[in-house]
Amino acid sequence: MKQIPILDSSMAQPRLRARLQPQWLLAAPHRLFFFMGTSLLVFAMALWALDVLSRYLPLLPGTWMLPIAQSAPSLPPGWIHAISLLAGALAAYVFGFVFTALPRWQSRPPVPARAVLPGALLHYTGAILFIAGLAKWGLPLMLAGWIVLARFAIRHILAGPHPDKRHASLVLGFILMGVAGLGAGLIGVWSESAYGLRVALWAILWGMLFPVHLVVSHRMLPFFTANAVADASPWRPYIPLYAILIGAMILGAAVELRWHAVGLVAALTCAGITALFAARWYARGVLSNRLLLMLHVGHAWLPIAFLLAAVQQGFALQGIHVLGLAPLHALTMGFLLSTVVAMVSRVSLGHSGRHVSADRRTWWIFCIVQAGVVLRIATELRVGWFAVGIILTALLVLATLVAWALRYLPIYLQPREDGLPG
Numbered sequence: 134m135k136q137i138p139i140l141d142s143s144m145a146q147p148r149l150r151a152r153l154q155p156q157w158l159l160a161a162p163h164r165l166f167f168f169m170g171t172s173l174l175v176f177a178m179a180l181w182a183l184d185v186l187s188r189y190l191p192l193l194p195g196t197w198m199l200p201i202a203q204s205a206p207s208l209p210p211g212w213i214h215a216i217s218l219l220a221g222a223l224a225a226y227v228f229g230f231v232f233t234a235l236p237r238w239q240s241r242p243p244v245p246a247r248a249v250l251p252g253a254l255l256h257y258t259g260a261i262l263f264i265a266g267l268a269k270w271g272l273p274l275m276l277a278g279w280i281v282l283a284r285f286a287i288r289h290i291l292a293g294p295h296p297d298k299r300h301a302s303l304v305l306g307f308i309l310m311g312v313a314g315l316g317a318g319l320i321g322v323w324s325e326s327a328y329g330l331r332v333a334l335w336a337i338l339w340g341m342l343f344p345v346h347l348v349v350s351h352r353m354l355p356f357f358t359a360n361a362v363a364d365a366s367p368w369r370p371y372i373p374l375y376a377i378l379i380g381a382m383i384l385g386a387a388v389e390l391r392w393h394a395v396g397l398v399a400a401l402t403c404a405g406i407t408a409l410f411a412a413r414w415y416a417r418g419v420l421s422n423r424l425l426l427m428l429h430v431g432h433a434w435l436p437i438a439f440l441l442a443a444v445q446q447g448f449a450l451q452g453i454h455v456l457g458l459a460p461l462h463a464l465t466m467g468f469l470l471s472t473v474v475a476m477v478s479r480v481s482l483g484h485s486g487r488h489v490s491a492d493r494r495t496w497w498i499f500c501i502v503q504a505g506v507v508l509r510i511a512t513e514l515r516v517g518w519f520a521v522g523i524i525l526t527a528l529l530v531l532a533t534l535v536a537w538a539l540r541y542l543p544i545y546l547q548p549r550e551d552g553l554p555g
Contacts, residue, residue: 162245164545173257219338239295283305311336358415387399396446397450432468
């Protein structure tokens with residue numbers, strides 16, 4: 134089997150540690166978007182942690198309401214929190230991956246970071262305004278940025294001669310669904326309508342972020358495993374992939390519409406297929422490769438999330454409401470956030486001329502993220518423990534993301550260690 138050589142930075146010529154300079158953000162698209170995504174992730178979680186503390190553990194006398202709760206007084210702060218993380222931070226990583234990996238998938242030339250800078254700045258500025266409490270002004274900028282970036286990706290990446298466009302077409306098609314959802318969110322915020330934000334949350338989560346991450350995993354996880362583990366071969370069946378994508382959208386709609394029987398069937402179907410993927414993609418030897426193991430652990434949260442959703446929908450058929458937001462956080466924190474930490478760490482190391490392996494700090498950051506997921510799920514399961522659990526989760530996740538940011542943000546502000554461009 135052909136092995137892809139991995140540059141070991143210890144073998145490279147020693148280089149003086151370069152100063153951190155913003156100009157290096159324009160050396161490659163992933164630098165720009167990953168910097169934006171990580172800073173937005175920390176910013177959004179910091180404000181959310183403060184908001185949680187102000188509501189469950191008042192630290193100051195009088196009323197203390199943060200901007201995140203003031204952006205739309207008639208809308209639940211939790212919805213604003215969700216859109217901040219999903220449409221603000223995690224979407225930035227999606228665009229970073231799109232303009233880094235998709236050109237390679239389609240045999241297209243690399244995309245210069247300056248070509249996507251206008252759309253990136255629109256998204257970044259809009260996301261900061263949204264998170265800071267100016268939702269009515271932030272969302273239009275975010276939407277404009279998404280439209281600019283999606284249009285550029287379709288014209289300059291998808292329009293190539295490569296015969297297999299399935300993965301790339303799916304990714305860009307789901308991004309368009311996210312654009313439509315963000316438009317609905319804009320209408321909802323300006324009209325202070327809960328329906329607009331419900332549509333936005335469904336479209337951004339079930340119509341964009343989840344399917345994009347799943348398609349990327351379908352393409353890359355078997356590839357990474359086959360190139361790191363002897364005798365492993367990529368397994369990428371498309372019909373089961375399509376079944377998960379459709380089933381997850383049905384599940385998301387069924388939860389919103391309270392079609393519990395439909396939701397139960399969809400959740401069980403997705404749980405079974407994602408478990409099959411997890412079993413078939415796993416190979417002996419994965420445990421010895423921490424960075425690869427991180428990707429597999431992230432995917433392993435999918436059958437857990439769908440199984441929790443199935444249990445929840447099954448009880449709901451009997452009029453019993455259990456588990457709360459546990460299935461949702463198993464999906465968003467377990468699958469999405471874990472996959473982001475693993476994939477972004479891998480891309481950041483590989484595209485900076487460093488050795489593609491998780492050091493002890495990266496490994497512990499990932500492990501603590503997993504502890505945060507378990508803690509957040511346990512918070513929904515234990516009655517009378519919600520306030521303590523959500524405070525601990527918010528602080529733990531925030532501290533972990535700050536540590537991750539301190540580890541990887543400097544990489545985007547420095548030249549490659551091997552002296553190559555990018």
